[in-house]
Amino acid sequence: MxxxxxxxxxxxxxxxxxxxxxxxxxxxxxxxxxxxxxxxxxxxxxxxxxxxxxxxxxxxxxxxxxxxxxxxxxxxxxxxxxxxxxxxxxxxxxxxxKPFPEGFRMIVGDAKRQVDTPKGAPAQFWCAGAGGETGRSTDGNWPVCAGGF
Structure with a gap:
């Protein structure tokens, strides 16, 4: 692997x-x-x-x-x-x-969350593109990067 x-x-x-x-x-x-x-x-x-x-x-x-x-x-x-x-x-x-592309940035978590994450809940990932775009998979668990990222 x-x-x-x-x-x-x-x-x-x-x-x-x-x-x-x-x-x-x-x-x-x-x-x-x-x-x-x-x-x-x-x-x-x-x-x-x-x-x-x-x-x-x-x-x-x-x-x-x-x-x-x-x-x-x-x-x-x-x-x-x-x-x-x-x-x-x-x-x-x-x-x-394939390796992450040069300049890849990832944020995990939700800084605005005001309640505990339920036990066993998956982490949430965001991916920021060169123009500030963000994207997530339909289940919300994996980054979907903007063009070039």
């Missing part, structure tokens, strides 16, 4: 979200970042390629940045020991697997 795994340690924390608030440093709640050490509000595809330092292993050819809201306990950040990022294909024909 085509698969990619990366084990990452924390890079940094910032109140930035390069997808939700691009170019707006400090506009978000605090996030914990892994992977590309340059990630922040001003992150672009070009800036990731220009600054390839990463906290992930293997480091070769992975310029990605990953972030989640920072978990706080008594007002202090809780540091996860690390994260394993993995991508795997479940296609019946594994040769049909």
């Amino acid at each position: 085509p698969e990619f795994n990366a084990s990452c340690t924390i890079s940094h924390r910032r109140p930035d979200d390069p997808i939700v608030f691009p170019g707006m440093p400090g506009a978000s709640h605090l996030h914990t970042f892994w992977g590309n050490k340059s990630a922040g509000a001003a992150t672009t595809n070009e800036s990731l390629f220009a600054n390839p330092a990463t906290t992930c292993d293997p480091a070769d050819d992975d310029f990605s940045a990953y972030w989640i809201p920072t978990l706080l306990e008594n007002g202090q950040p809780v540091d996860p020991h690390g994260v394993t990022v993995y991508y795997g294909s479940r296609l019946k024909d594994p040769t049909a697997t």
